[in-house]
Amino acid sequence: MTFNSIRTRLYHPGPLQAGAEISLSADQAHFLGNVLRLHAGDRIALFNADDGEWSGPLAVLKKRNAEVVVDDQRRPGAPEPGPWLAFAPLKKARTQIIVEKATELGVARLLPVITANTIGGRVNEQRMAAQALEAAEQCERLSLPEVAAPQTLAQLLAGWPSARRLLVADETGGGMAIADAISSTLKNSADCGILIGPEGGFRADELELLKVPEFCTFIDLGPRILRAETAAIVALACIGALT
Structure with a gap:
């Protein structure tokens, strides 16, 4: 069986080892049976950063109950260090884009920052964590990014x-070109963080x-004014490519 032949990956925080019988949550059972239309006997993969990724057949699949017997380790556990992303929350859909793409691009921590021009409203940490988990399941990560509590810029x-x-x-154009900043200040992606401001930018006192x-x-991300979610993706992609 090839690595890519199992398309369904679910995060499981508990221990994974050969022969383990893993009970899944009711939400996961619903997803497997009613959304993906899987059946008992179909193989899925479970993963976490400590134990890696394991696959096994669905021994039980009911409306609110599912069990997997894992029997094959597809990847060992491994650390996945990465940059941190601090950002001013946006409206729901656009914050979701940042969380999903940052997870795909290997961010280790997500840090919502409340600035003077932040317009995103209340930060829902649980929703962000769930969005990051779903993105990790899709992008072959083993780890989940940590979602920090919202804080002020000073904090x-x-x-x-x-x-x-x-x-x-810095959307005012006063920073170094990002490629120059990366080459002159960073040894690897785990050495840094990125701060993306709100729509409307940082106030003068914040700068x-x-x-x-x-x-x-x-840092300067180029001659155009980018939306906040675009700026986050561009910066993270540059760090991933140049370190």
């Missing part, structure tokens, strides 16, 4: 590890605040 900077470079997307820490580097 973000106060708690930021000084050894981790923070690349600040001044960001100029104080030595770990901040202002």
Whole structure:
């Protein structure tokens, strides 16, 4: 059986090992039976960062109950270090784009940041975590990005590890070209974070605040004004390609 022959992957936080009988949640059972139209005997994959990815047949599949007997390790567990993404939340659908694409691009932490121009409303951490989980199931990741509690810009900077470079997307054009910033300040993608501001950008006092820490580097993403979700994708893709 080839690696790609099993298309259904579900995250399972508990231990995975040969012969283990894994009980799935009611929501997962509903998804497998009613959405994917699978049947008992069909093979699916379960994964987590510690134990890797395992596959096995569905021993039981009912409306609210499903069990898998895992029998084949497809990939061992492995660390998946990656950049952090701090961003001002947007409206629901656009925040979902950021969460999904950041997960696909290997982000290790998602940090919602409330700025003066943030218009996204209340941050639903559980919804963001669920969106990240679904994206991880689709993109062959083993790990899930951590979703941090929302914080102010001042709180973000106060708690930021000084050894981790923070690349600040500056739509005013005052930063380094992102390729130059990456080549001159980063050794690998796990050494950094990216900060994407709100629609309308950072206020002048926020830009001044960001100029104080030595770990901040202002970056320029090109001659056009990008939407926040586009800027996040561009920056993460550049880091992934150039480190």
